[in-house]
Structure formats: C-alpha cells, structure tokens
Amino acid sequence: MKIVLKSPLDMHLHLRDADMLKNVAKYSSSCFAGAIIMPNLVPPITTIDDVKAYKNRIKEATKGDIFEPYMTLFFKDSYDYDFLKEAKNFVKAIKLYPTGITTNSEGGVSNFDIDNLRGTLEAMSELEIPLSVHGETDGFILEREQEFGKFYEKLAKAFPKLKIIMEHISDRHSVELLKEYENLYATITLHHLLITLDDVIGGSLKPHLFCKPIAKRYEDREALQEIALSGYKKIMFGSDSAPHLKEKKESFEGAAGIFSTPILIPALCELFDKNGKLENLQRFISDNAKEIYDIEPLEKEIIVEKNEFLVPKICDGVVPMLAGEKLLWRCQGESQ
Amino acid sequence: MKIVLKSPLDMHLHLRDADMLKNVAKYSSSCFAGAIIMPNLVPPITTIDDVKAYKNRIKEATKGDIFEPYMTLFFKDSYDYDFLKEAKNFVKAIKLYPTGITTNSEGGVSNFDIDNLRGTLEAMSELEIPLSVHGETDGFILEREQEFGKFYEKLAKAFPKLKIIMEHISDRHSVELLKEYENLYATITLHHLLITLDDVIGGSLKPHLFCKPIAKRYEDREALQEIALSGYKKIMFGSDSAPHLKEKKESFEGAAGIFSTPILIPALCELFDKNGKLENLQRFISDNAKEIYDIEPLEKEIIVEKNEFLVPKICDGVVPMLAGEKLLWRCQGESQ
Secondary structure, rough: EEEEEEEOOOEEEEEOOOOHHHHHHHHHHOOOOOOEEEOOOOOOOOOOOHHHHHHHHHHOOOOOOOOOEEEEEEEOOOHHHHHHHHHHOOOOEEOOOOOOOOOOHHHHHHOOOOOHHHHHHHHHHOOOEEEEOOOOOOOOHHHHHHHHHHHHHHHHHHOOOOEEOOOOOOOHHHHHHHOOOOOOEEEEEEEHHOOOOHHHHOOOHHHOOOOOOOOOOOHHHHHHHHHHHHOOOEEOOOOOOOOHHHHHHHHEOOOOOOHHHHHHHHHHHHHHHHHHOOHHHHHHHHHHHHHHOOOOOOOOEEEOOOOEEEOOEEEEEEEOOOOOEEEEEEEOOOOO | EEEEEEOOEEEEEEOOEEEEEEEEHHHHHHOOOOEOOOOOOOOOOOHHHHHHHHHHHHHHHHHOOOOOOEEEOOOOOOOOHHHHHHHHHOOOOOEEOOOOOOOOOOOOEEEHHHHHHHHHHHHHHOOOOOOEEEEOEEEEEEHHHHHHHHHHEEEHHHHOOEEEEEOOOOOOOHHHHHHHHHOOEEEHHHHHHHHOOOHHHHHEEOHHHOOOOOOOOOHHHHHHHHHHOOOOOOOEEEOOHHHHHHHOOOOOOOOOOOOOHHHHHHHHHHHHHOOOHHHHHHHHHHHHHHHHHOOOOOOOOOEEEEEEEEEEEEEOOOOOOOOEEEEEEEEEOOOO
C-alpha cells in the first residue's frame, strides 16, 4: 500500500544554526516542501538582516532539495508599524515567547498586559501578520498551558482580526479554546499525539521524550488526536522538532526538545492509518496550513509505503524520537 | 549553633550490594545509628539465609561504625506461619512491592485481592511483624499513590492489628489516610519534603531528582512538611536513598532513585530550623521509629552545627541530591 502526500509542511520547526543546522536540515528538506522556522537562536532573530542571513544559511544547508523555509521573527513589544510593514516581505509570522519558558526564550515577553502589547499587535493585525505563541505560564508544569488560556482569550478578544496560532497545543483545554474563538488556530506536534507524561517519567526516565510543553494526561492526548485526525481546518501539523546533541539530553541538566524529524511522516501515516483516517492526513499536513497562512507551497510529492521502517538509533549526533523502534510505514527511498 | 541528634535512624534505605554497597554504606553508617534495609536486590531477599548473608555483607561494609542494619524480607504471598515465626528473629519488617512498580520490583505482588494475601498477613499480624508497603498502582504517574489509597484502606480494615507502614508517602491523600486509620504509619523522605515535580521536569530535566514515587504538587509537599515538621508520632524519617551510578541516571533510560544519604542530616536540620521546628527533629528522625518498631537503637550522638556545607558533586561514582549546592548546616567533622 502506498499514499502520496502533496507538499507536506511542518508549520513549527527548530533548525538551529551552524553545525547543528548543517546536520539536521536535510531530515526536513528531504521530505517536506517547506517549514515555519522558529527564531529562538542565541541571540534571537529580531531584525530583517537576521532573517535574511538565517534564511541564506538554511538555503545553503538544504541545497538540492525542494524546500522553502518560511521565516519568523522573535516577538518584541518594541516592533513598530514601519518595521513590521517591511518585515512582512520576509517573514510569515512573529513568534511570541513568555520570557524564560523554554530553550533560548530569554528576552521574550514578561509583561503580558494587553496595553503593553497593543501597538505591535494592532500593527500586525492590520498588516495581516500571524502571531505565533508559545502559550505557557510559569505555573505548575502540568497546568502551564491551561493557565495561559486566559491570555489567549484576552488576545483573541482584543485583536479579533489577528490570526493567533496556539503553537504545539498539548492540553485538552486548548482544543476547547480553538473551537470557541474564530481567530485562534493551532499547531499540533507528532509527539503530543503519541505520548503522555507516563512515557516520559512513568517508567524509567526518557530524556529524549522530554520537551516543553511537557506531554500530559491520556485525556489530553485523546482530545488532540480526535481533532487532528478529523482534519479540522484550524489545525496544522507543526513538529516542534528540536534537536539537541545526545550529550545535552542525557545529562545532569537535560535540555528540553524532541527530535522527531526523521520519523514524522512515517509515524503520522501509521497513526492516521491505524485510526482509519488516512484521508485526512493531507489536510493536517499541508492543506489547512496553506489556507491559514495563505501560502502556495512548492510542488513536491512524497510517496509513503506501508513497509517496515527501523528508526535509527542516532542521526548526526542527535537521538531521534522512537530511536531503535519499528514503524509500519516508511518514505519511499528510505532504507529499511 | 549546634544540636545533638541521638541515634538517628533511617527507616527506609537502599544499600544495594557488591561494589555499590561497599561504596555507599559509609555515608549511612557514619551518621545514622541504624537503618531499615530494603530487600529489593536482584534476586530479592526472600529466605532467612539471604537475610543473614546480606546482613553480614552490610556489617562488613560498615565495619568500625556504630550502625545496626535492620533487615527486611521481600513480601511473597507464599510465606507461611512457620517461616514467618523463624523470620521474626532476623527481620524487622516485610516489604510488599506491587510487581514492576519500581527498581527491582519484578516478582512483587500482582494479585491484590485481600483473600490472596490473607494467610501471610494474618500470620504477620499475629507475630507482630510490620508490613512495609510501596503503595503505587500502575495508573497515571501523578495519581498512583492516591489510587493505591483504596488498598491501604482495605488492608487497614482487614488486619486491624497489623502495623502497616506506608513507605515514602508523597501525596497529601496519604497524610489523610494516616490520620484516619490507627494501624497505618508512614515514612517520609527528605526529597519529598524539599522538591515538587517542577524541580524534576519544570525547568531543565533533572535526572538526579527522578524517583518513584515521583515528586508531586506544591500542596502535596506542603501537607508532608506540615505533618513531618510537627513531629507527628506515626511518621518516621526514611530516606529512600537509592544510589545509581551517574551513567545509569544520565542515560537514554534513566534509573529511578535519588541518592540523598550524604545530605540527609544537614538538609533536615536546615528545613526544621528554617521552619522553627528544630525541637521536633529528634522525634522525626529517631524517637517515633523506636516506638513504632519497638526497637532500642545503638547509642550514638551526631553533632550538627550551623555552618556552611558544600555538597560534593559526586560521591564514589554517584551524584548526590543537591550536588554542588550549599547547605547551611553540617555534621561535625564533615569537611567544608
């Protein structure tokens, strides 16, 4: 059995920089037609020159593949209309991080008063630049996303024409918000569809499944699966694949982030197939994103076949999700 | 400022075996007068010969120190009255593990029907051998202890004269049970008094704070602190200190267990002092255990002074809790 995916898109991706970029970019560019590239480098991407230079480095690292990096800026409440107007030519979204909440998010937003953000967000709304948000408070680990929901509601009400992307939703309460507010959209990762907190800390400790937002309860995973598998039009696939070298994960202080890129398409096919929803995968992995972001991706066809795929134990120094395990689908051309 | 602790006891300790035993035993025997030694070796301690031989190995590893290892057996529902009568001469408790729930707990109990356990537990009750329990179900990681509560209640009702020790309680619901049933007792660890799940996975991943039962919510820690600091007579200190080599913790699959022995007494003094409850520490760390277990520990005085203590980064290949951090108290004779 085979299926063809047209122009798959990863709407939330960390490609890092320098050697890591050179090592990991190919895992995305070989099987996706494009990806939203997160701006949380050190220092973060905050100028148009940063964007151009980073995009060039990504182009260089993905040379030979049909792959479009959709660039983003790291949100600052100091961005004004003129800057944003110019930026719109180079970026597809602006990513807001609460300060200190995840990898390289220092320098993010610490004052969540709407009035503090109004100037920048009104300009983005007028210019039709989507706001991408890492939605977590600094509360108890399992409740951070739910607590942030209040802020999503405030934003959605205060800026009704702003497209607000709730990134990597992991909590069933976010699914409810998504249905309630027209201008809220969301990405969902592969890992939040597959694992719960029990997979991370319920048996032995699994540092390669440790990420922010942390995987949650069974009922959260169920709510995410239900809406993603249905092909619901306000949901896009975004991997949040976030590579760290093996030694940064298996460490005294393990870094947050799951490197899922090498298994994304096979594992999504397996999940959708197992649930009898393969016909909705095209919407989840590309069509919904085209409409939400109003983009016309590069033409690319990925053929996936129902054939065993043994996940590598390590990819260029990074341990992928499900390392050493078997999947039931694989991309054509992928070695067994 | 100095205080003197009389015959401190660690009522829940993993000393392991072979090289690890030789390496870690001194951290306990230097500052405790005795400890309840857990039986979950590979294979577990299930015969009187096992007990005698293991006790001899511990005696050898702690030679020169005033230290009494109080031995235990690994619970089996096949133990009969005659065996238990003989065992009582050599052990202070029998430890029940649900199968597969923590390190080396394979071969534990899988059938929790009271009738299945009745023969052994009635004999233990008659012989006045305390039952020590690792109380977790195989449910969602944060609810395992709370779910096990139903079984504690069944046990407490079915065997009203059996002393049942709820080991390393970590959930506020266990504190409530303790108050409700006369024949329920508990140990509390240092780490469950100090940390929450946020310390383990809320920032970067901290494998050396990963243990079973997992550290829980702020309200759980608060309930545990309140009852431990009060000196409540049915609560004993039990460290559950469980050493694993650094490389088994900072690993693809991290082992569960916190090695807290090197910091126990200083950190407990700091906690009780900070809360103005130093006068209750003697009860928590020795006197309550003497009454509950009806033991007369070896005479030993440990002098602890309010003086900075820098926790070592590694102790014989094992990373201790709070490695590299500073404590405000230290045992006399401990290097700075």
